[in-house]
Amino acid sequence: MTRAGKLFRTTAFRLSLVYLAIFALFAGFMLFYVAFNAGALLRDQNATTIDAEIKGLAEQYATGGLRRIVGVIENRARQPGAALYLMTAPAGEKIAGNIDGVPPAVLSTPGEYEIPYETVGETEPHRRLALVRSLVLPGGFRLLVGRDLSDIARLQNVIWRAFAWSMGLVVVLGVLGGFVVTKRVLSRIDSMTATTRAIMEGDLAGRLSLTGSNDEFDRLAENLNAMLDRIGDLMEGIRQVSNNIAHDLRTPLTRLRNNAEEALRVGGSAEDARNALVDVIAEADGLIKIFNALLMIARAEAGQLREGMTKLDVSEIAREIVELYEPVAEDRGLTITAEMAPRLHVVGSRELIGQAIANLIDNALKYAAGSPITVRTYRDAGLIVIAIADHGAGIPEADRLRVTERFVRLETSRSQPGSGLGLSLVSAIARVHRGALELADNHPGLIAKLVLPTGGET
16 A cells, blocks of 8 residues: 555544634634625615615605705715716606616516616616615605615625635645644554564564654554563563462472382382372372462453442451461460451452461461561551561561562572462462552561551441
8 A cells, every 4th residue: 555545544534624624614604604794784784774764765856845955965966976866757768877777677666676687877877786775756756776785796706705715725735734643643652563563573672662753653652662661571471470480389399209219119008109299199189289378369461350349447467367377376385476457358358368467477487486476467658568577687678579470489488398389379360450569678577568558447
């Protein structure tokens, strides 16, 4: 398709033509209205002037007779820009006036007419239109007074010529403006198209260009770039997950296979075989937990866990989780202190929020290093906060963002059981509830905060 063909087929150019047609119709209507009303106004003024003159001449005839009215007509007819006058005898002979060639019916029947006429003394007779009023005077004399309509016609012709020229200019400027606007729009769209094609061909680092005008194309480009950034993050996350699965799951899978192979190779007692199967089942359960956590994180990031959310009291949920973990803490010689503010409501999933709190408490139990653990729920600046604090080794500030990624485990935690998915799952659950996971220094130790938007009060 040619460049001109592309311009003609664009929505911007078609809209320009539509707006041009609408403007032309509106301008034509306005000029027609002005021309029509201007003509009607001038006609009314002429009719009023004619009525006044014919009334005055009738009074002259009534007071001074035929001689006086003839003298007045002859005097007025000689003045520059005079009106049209005609006085005839009862038989139709002209007595006075400055026009000829009036239809007989106009003189014999009083009234207002629009007629063609010829002026007296013209070397080349030219019939023009006039608005006239006729009157039969006492004695049968006929009087006709009129006004030429050429001025009205000239005014209307001027208006229509101005309309024709202005419409021609508007059409030319409108088409040129449509080409300019459409070319600019088309160049922006072509640039976006070229960038998107490059991205589809594998250049995932490509982004749509911005002009800085903050127009609708810039806003669209910003949103598309944000979407591409998010897609890039997800692709990077998939790549990292694939690498982490390849590295972190290889060890438990190898142990699982070795345990099974050892059970087959060594011909031991039934108790030995049972113990080997217990180890195999334990390794399989660990793998199942890892895959379940990965599946839940993926579903959370895809927004598939928002169904069925209801209004919940997070203090009640946190209290139940604390009671569940108190025996575990006692077995490890640790204490868990609960400080719960009442009536802290959020809209969410009881199961997911409970899972997030459980993961945070489980982490605290692993790394508390014998220190007490505090679980608090409170309101802060219109948000609901669930804070789990300990006085263990903590997490360096440089690593606090990284530990929320999948399978990330710091060197200090390698000796502890786990897969590196606990905080990643908590962060995903927080995003599902439009909240956030915040990690901060507890001086010493770590304080993990699950921050959620409030769900209102009951």
